[in-house]
Amino acid sequence: MELSCTIIDDEPLAVSLLESYVNKTPFLQLKGTYNSAIDALARLSEQPVDLIYIDIQMPELSGLEFSRIVADDARIVFTTAFGRYALDSYRVNALDYLLKPINYPDFLQSANKALQWYELLQRQETKNAAAPPPPCVVEAETIFIKSEYKLIQIELRRILYIEGLKDYIKIYIDGEPRPVISLMSMKTMEDLLPSSRFVRVHRSFIVQPEKIRVIDRNRIVFGKEHIPISDSYRQRFNDFLNERSLMPRM
Numbered sequence: 001m002e003l004s005c006t007i008i009d010d011e012p013l014a015v016s017l018l019e020s021y022v023n024k025t026p027f028l029q030l031k032g033t034y035n036s037a038i039d040a041l042a043r044l045s046e047q048p049v050d051l052i053y054i055d056i057q058m059p060e061l062s063g064l065e066f067s068r069i070v071a072d073d074a075r076i077v078f079t080t081a082f083g084r085y086a087l088d089s090y091r092v093n094a095l096d097y098l099l100k101p102i103n104y105p106d107f108l109q110s111a112n113k114a115l116q117w118y119e120l121l122q123r124q125e126t127k128n129a130a131a132p133p134p135p136c137v138v139e140a141e142t143i144f145i146k147s148e149y150k151l152i153q154i155e156l157r158r159i160l161y162i163e164g165l166k167d168y169i170k171i172y173i174d175g176e177p178r179p180v181i182s183l184m185s186m187k188t189m190e191d192l193l194p195s196s197r198f199v200r201v202h203r204s205f206i207v208q209p210e211k212i213r214v215i216d217r218n219r220i221v222f223g224k225e226h227i228p229i230s231d232s233y234r235q236r237f238n239d240f241l242n243e244r245s246l247m248p249r250m
Helices: 013-024 037-044 062-069 083-091 102-132 186-192 231-243
Strands: 004-007 028-034 053-056 077-080 098-099 142-147 150-157 159-165 168-173 180-182 199-202 205-208 217-222 225-228
Touching: 004 013, 004 037, 004 102, 013 028, 013 102, 013 199, 013 231, 037 053, 037 062, 053 180, 062 077, 083 180, 102 199, 142 180, 159 217, 186 205, 199 225, 199 231, 205 225
Parallel strands: 004 028, 004 053, 053 077, 077 098
Antiparallel strands: 142 150, 159 168, 159 205, 168 180, 199 205, 217 225
16 A cells, blocks of 8 residues: 655755655655645645645644644644644644654654554445445334234324223224224333334323324324323423424424
8 A cells, every 4th residue: 555645844954854764665655845834735735645744833834733724634744843742733633743853763653653544444444335235124014913803904104193001002093983902011012113103102192293283282182082291201202203393392
């Protein structure tokens, strides 16, 4: 793997030294050198690089200021004669910090750190690209409910609400004169229904918000029936409605 890089320093001798280090590091490819951070900005917007070696103290635009402007794709290695800037370099998420005078072993160690960072990034991108897409989850459109000695298939879209009465439940269905009665707990029924379509509003009631037409004083109105919204379920119900932009918070 090769990394493209550039050097920015207002001291020509410092530029020459780093250029010599880059030239003898096999995986680094020098794309340009600059004595001004402002000049470098204009060029790097057209020809971005992987790695930028930049002095911190420079006229017009400092290395720290430059690091806040340059594109996030490039990694920054600060070069400076002043150790007091080390903390600032970490605040701007620099990859490394080299203290002048810079020797080649320190430079090479820093370059290897950059290489490892990019190799890790490349492996992660390859892994993400190779990963199969998540399975498409298709919700069931019907459920089977045991009522007396029969299994009754019920379309989810037609359910208005479910009422719990001790050991059994009543399922009220749009267009049906009588509810389907089944011997099961409210918890079992709640687990059976898709949470994206049904919400519990009371210890004894589960509703399908899509079917709600009127909410009157903390009660859901289904024809002549008024279903209470209890305090313990009110926040959850409000969140459910707000997520779907059905109505303003109660």
